[in-house]
Amino acid sequence: MSNWTNDAILDALRGVVEPELGKDVVSLDLVEVEGTAGDHGAGLTLTVKSSNPAMHARKRMQEAVEFALERAFGKPVACDVKVIPLKQEERTLETRKVLPGVEHVIAVASGKGGVGKSTVSSNLAVALAQLGYKVGLVDADIHGPSVPTMFDVAGEKPQPVEVEGKTKIEPIEQYGVKVLSIGFFADPDQAIVWRGPMASRALNQLFTDADWGKLDFMIVDLPPGTGDIHLSLVQQI
Structure with missing residues (x-):
């Protein structure tokens, strides 16, 4: 035998x-x-x-x-x-490279700006949190990050935190939702002028370098259009 x-x-x-x-x-x-x-x-x-x-x-x-x-x-x-x-x-929570502790990812997108993506994203995140779910919200709109204003945390700055020997970004928590936005790291009085690869790298850091922990839902507020940021998100998540 x-x-x-x-x-x-x-x-x-x-x-x-x-x-x-x-x-x-x-x-x-x-x-x-x-x-x-x-x-x-x-x-x-x-x-x-x-x-x-x-x-x-x-x-x-x-x-x-x-x-x-x-x-x-x-x-x-x-x-x-x-x-x-x-x-x-075939990817499971264990075999997902980005956001392994997140059960569901919901991306809110539109080909046109000013149609209410951030409003929908913010209200969806808060509504899910009020239902008892653990929720995170990423404001990936580099052209006009408005989530900090909607959550009344425009003046906040995320702080570093040690997680398993690595330095991570600690999301701001408001209304029961963990929030990170490009707007936290940019001067509100200056326009953000980034080429596609730079914007994609910045977005990737919001996912990979943050201490999101275990979440039931991650809401992603995307910029208008179908550019590099959208493609990077689909490929990674």
């Missing part, structure tokens, strides 16, 4: 870490084993999902899996190892 059982294979792969997610591929449920094992694993197909779809990242993952199998079962390894990208719809 072959010693290439499913349990033995999964045990062998517990030391293979998904680099972008920081956990092993088995605990993240990223491994599928199909087929019947013959000598040296022949007849088996191992499919491993990678958070990074780039070819070089998938190649490194394949090499790590094959090395782990060689250590566990010896050479040669005759099974077929495939590494495929993790699909967006």
Whole structure:
């Protein structure tokens, strides 16, 4: 009888870490084993999902899996190892790179400015908080951040806080909602003139460098149009 059982294979792969997610591929449920094992694993197909779809990242993952199998079962390894990208719809709270502690993300957008996106975002966030949910609100409108004014926190400045040895931004809390806005970090008397990549990086920091904790809902108030900020949000979240 072959010693290439499913349990033995999964045990062998517990030391293979998904680099972008920081956990092993088995605990993240990223491994599928199909087929019947013959000598040296022949007849088996191992499919491993990678958070990074780039070819070089998938190649490194394949090499790590094959090395782990060689250590566990010896050479040669005759099974077929495939590494495929993790699909967006397959991502869970654990396998999401950005905002892993947020259950639901709601983006409020429109192709035209001045139609009430910030009003809808603010009222939606407060209404959800009043229903007992844990809610965060990101004001990503770099052209005219109005959420600080709507929440009566225009003069507030978010403070740094230490979280697990890392310095994070602590959101301002008002009306039961955690709030961060581009407006907190810009001079209200000066226009914000940022090119697309700079705006996208600033938005990314509001998500990745803030201590949001566990949230039921994250509301994102987007700028008008369909530009770099919108594309970055969809790709990351």
